[in-house]
Amino acid sequence: MGSLSTQVSVIRFFAYEEKVSKASKHTKIMLAFEVLGQGWDEMLGGAEFDLAIVDLLIDSVKDMLAKNKVDAADIASIKTNPKLMTRLKQEAQKAKRVLSANKETVVSIEGLYADFDFKHPITRERFYAASAHLFDKVTLPIDVALARAGVSKDKVEGIVLLGGGTRVPRVRELLTDYLVGKPLKENLNAEEGPAMGTAFRAANLSSAFRVRHIGLEDISSFPIGVRLKNLKPTTAEEKEFSKRGTLFPMNNRLHKRRGVTLAHSHDLHVHIFYEKDAPLPLDTTSDLGWFEVTGIKAAIKKYTLPDYNVISPPKIHLSFRLDASGMIDLVQGTATFVEVYSEEKRDNSAVSGDGQNTKDQKERRHVVTLDVVRHPPNDVQWYDAQALELSRKILMELEEKDRSVIDTANTLNALETYILETRNALYSNKIVEKISTEAERNKLLQALTQTEEWMANC
The missing domain is CATH 3.90.640.10 (ATPase, substrate binding domain, subdomain 4)
Incomplete structure (x- = not known):
């Protein structure tokens, strides 16, 4: 329970054996955890x-x-x-x-x-x-998370508390009652835990840090759908083409691939979106952008009679990937043409008597890699050279301001030190007392005091 929202994840911890190396017979115990379901309340924090x-x-x-x-x-x-x-x-x-x-x-x-x-x-x-x-709403996200994970409440071993909102005593009482007396897991710092976990996860993914590896199987909280249309409008004689489906359902494992195959003869407009029933955060668009898949029409022109005996539309295969960050991408598109050809074969069987030539129908496949261009959602723009230059300019200005603040602070500190040392010298240094009059020292003390007042108003 953070400042603005409450998030619940149902986690299963487990261990498995893994070989120390490919050639070794020895194994080591590896720790891992997987996310089974999630629930949240954006208005509870x-x-x-x-x-x-x-x-x-x-x-x-x-x-x-x-x-x-x-x-x-x-x-x-x-x-x-x-x-x-x-x-x-x-x-x-x-x-x-x-x-x-x-x-x-x-x-x-x-x-x-x-x-x-x-x-x-x-x-x-x-x-x-x-x-x-x-x-009244504290335990509702837990019910949602357990339902999505397919886990009953009695199977939960404990609740790990994270976020400053969990420090409210009444919240802890409600969670303890929810688990029917099972103690809460309070072995993590509620405020620092998320940041420490993020840093540790990043170290696990990086090759520059040597930390104990802990596996993670995460899920996508929102179902993702796809809609296929012709890239260019069809003619009046042709039927308008449209096909949609769910690519990755809710709770789908991350770092997975899913393919879509169809027989088609036109370049494609592939729209990616969150499904209507996806429990998206407030003011979040469901649009994930679209892909322009071209090269189909050009390939059809190539693999046609008389050079190739291809009589059916190509099989278009689109391979989608849901990466470890929950981002979806169309990683490859291919068009497969099936060419039918005849191959003569001499039949020397005893039944036919004398040898005769026969023709066997065979198939040859031609796979063409299609061109895929990604287009961002309407509310997202590409980070082009102009935007990059503007960002660089802003960062340089911020760096200059930071440097100016540091330089000013260092200068003020040096001036303050000078004022203290000079005032001490005027009071305690006998040499200064010998070479100056009391009026001169008072005048300098007044100047030091005025400088201190000026510094206080900076």
Whole structure:
């Protein structure tokens, strides 16, 4: 349970034996895990619990302003005051953390509105009551994940907690009750765990790091479909061609291939998309782009009579790959032509008496590799040379700003050191006292003080 959403994965851990090397008879134990199912709630996270406390604070702020005879219109519009709302959200987050370890806390904000200070006590019970609608949804993603994984609740050995939202005591109570008393797995740092796991997974995939290898079998959370159409419109006499199907269903293993084969005589427009029933995140388009498959018409012209005895349309085979990152690609397209030819064969069987020539019908296959060009979805543009140059320019400007900030900080530190050393010298260095008058030293001290004040306002 993170700041904005809650995600649940049903994981199966297992071990298997693997040879130390191809020539060795010895084996070693390898650890691995596979994702069986996933569920999530995009509107259930730590920020939603913060907002529940904010709502409590807003009611109290309105009461405070009303007692101080603030205009009713100003009171009604406090939610549109960005400065006030930002401070309330910051204090609400702090209060939530305090209430995770204490039963009550006090939110205190100086000068929240005009010159009015704000102070309001909050108990854990009030927080729980305001968040009841959120607590009701805590275990729902688990039910969805288990259903998709085909695993019953009694088979679950434990729940590993990740994300700061799991630190709310009521959330832990609900999860413990869900597993009917089984202890929660709290051996990972809830905040650092995801980052550490990502780094370890990257090290496993890299050849530059020597870490213990742990296998991973991940799945695609969304079903992916394909629609085939002719690249160019057909003539009035021809029937409009369209074919669709599901390439990779939900929970399909990643790093897998799937092929589509059809008899066809025209270049193809291959559209890839998430299926309508895919539980996509909010504001996520289902469009995954399309592929332009050409070379079919040209190959048909080549493999025709009189040079080749091909009388049927070619078999078009499209090979799709769902890579380890869940990205789909059309890796290859081929057109296979079946040529029928006759081969003479002399029959010297005893039944026929004298030898006769016969013709055998045989087939010869010709495979042509088609041209495949990928086109991005409508909301994604290719990263061309112009965009690359613009990104490089922006990065250089940001680097220059960072360098300027560092140089300024180093310069201010050096100036501050100089001021301290000079002031100490004016007070304690006897040589300085001998070669200068008190008026000169006071004048220099005044200049140092003015410089310090200038630095404080930088």
